[in-house]
Amino acid sequence: TNCLTTVWRLLKNLSEDQQRYEKQLVFEHPAFAKLCQQLLQESRRMTRGDLVFSLHAVVNLGIPQNTLLVQTLVRVCQEKLNQFDNRCISVLATTLVGMERDKNVSALQAGLQLLVEQRIPSIRDIFILQNLMKCMGKDIPVFLKKKLEMAVLKEIDHLTFPNALRVVLGLVAMNYCSVPILNACSKKIQENIHDASFRQLILILEGSYHLQYCNIKLLSALADHINSTACLWDKRQIILFLSAFETLTFQPTELMGSFAEKVMEDPEFLNLKNLLTVLRVYSRLNYVPKGQEHQFFETLHSCLNKYLPQISSTELLKAVHALSMLGYLPHRALDELLQKDSRGELLLSDDLHRQQKEMMLHSVKTCMELDSPSFTKPAFVPTENFSSLVPLHLRKAQQALIELLGDENMFLQNVQLPYKYHIDFEIRMDSDRKKVLTVTAADDHADSSVQRLAILFAPPSAFCVGTTHPQGKLAMKKRHLSKLGYHVILVPNKKFQEMTDTYAVEFFKGQIYSENYFPSSQVTVQNSN
DSSP states (O other): OHHHHHHHHHHHTSOHHHHHHHHHHHHHSHHHHHHHHHHHHHGGGSOHHHHHHHHHHHHHHTOOTTSHHHHHHHHHHHHHGGGOOHHHHHHHHHHHHTSOOOHHHHHHHHHHHHHHHHHGGGOOOHHHHHHHHHHHOTTSOHHHHHHHHHHHHHTGGGOOHHHHHHHHHHHHHHTOOOHHHHHHHHHHHHHTGGGOOHHHHHHHHHHHHHTTOOOHHHHHHHHHHHHHTGGGSOHHHHHHHHHHHHHTTOOOHHHHHHHHHHHHHOGGGOOHHHHHHHHHHHHHTTOOOTTOHHHHHHHHHHHHHHTTTTOOHHHHHHHHHHHHHTTOOOHHHHHHHHHHHHTTOSSOTTOTTHHHHHHHHHHHHHHHHHSSTTOOOOSOOOOEEOOSOOOGGGHHHHHHHHHHHSSGGGOEEEEEOGGGOEEEEEEEEETTSOSEEOHHHHHHSOGGGEEEEEEEEEOGGGBOTTSOOBOHHHHHHHHHHHHTTEEEEEEEHHHHHHSOHHHHHHHHHHHHHOSSSSOGGGOOOOOOO
16 A cells, blocks of 8 residues: 555656656556555455555556456445545545546445435544545535535634635535635635735635635735735736636726736737737726726737737637727727628638627627717617516616606606617706606707616626626627717616615616716625625
């Protein structure tokens, strides 16, 4: 056992190619076959610790699972399973993760699951608990996940930073979001954030994404730490951080600002892959450095032009779409994109992502028209009432508007606009925005004297997490509605539903009759954690 375990420990830190070469030398060594034969003969007389560590070693060394040696060790483990202590159970669970599910392995896995269920109350070692969470996986019953959760919570006061990270990874492996555990881990991580390596920081962000756990304090602490130590990170590492924040829809404002400066100072480090990542992150999180918009866009545009000869059609569409979403039209790349579209190279009939590409191309063409310097506000915008039925989540808003304005004829609902845009409610007012006009009266006025208000209700997923800062698509829609002559009132739907009926009326009153009273940017969103 010691011999096999030592061989594995020596090999596991080598590169993949070195491992392959060294394993071949081990397998061809004349003493190795004798060692395996001896292990096979002694397997039933081995101690429980030697048994599980031997199985762990031979599996990790790559000895085929269908060999007599591996199958014998598995069967002996089945026979002695009830004799295993908690450490042996942990090692066995780790080993089974790397094995295919044949008849013997499945039987051993089922027996191990029953044993773990019985032993959980007696396990006090958080290292063993987190390892069981990681190795038992997402397919175990919910009641067993809850048992593991309760066992970890009993030992949560003894949590260290390394174990906090391991517990998070264990929850990810079980696909189980335990908010009490995550809150405790989050606190421990924040206390020790300066000791975290690049890999650990990425794992924390990835774990938060997989568990859909958005702790604003944790994410802010991570962003502040990364920004304050930016000089220690490679630019490519910062791009990976930004990409991880983007998957969580969290906008690390200061980090994005400082990185934008690095891009403008030295754009040469941006290869095509990194450029596409930067474009995706900044467009989705709707961030452009204030006062440096033109320089930032021109730098990214110049980088994109450099890669035009080698960029694929899909990558070109994504790049142009990202810049267009931010309100910038990269003319050379646009010309290239439209040529590819006219030649039929963009939307192939057998493309699995054809629908998504069609939507992106539609957005690009809309931006080309509405964001063009030559575009002027139309005197008349054709509208169509999509349906008189109001969705359930807008009933409260409808009642608040009726109470405030006095009549359903004072506003339109479910309005369909050109360019495939839709607004929840439209209100028409006089030029001073002091009087709301009925729908029919507004039609009789000269359009130049009518102010159009568009009320948009947006779910939390349309904003950067923890804020009312709109993400790219919503920001683009708001910008385009303004170009069409609308004053846009953006309402976070979740926050609106939490208002009392009286406060909802007051909210609309402030939004409709005054441009500065209670703007939507001041509607705070509290973190549920």
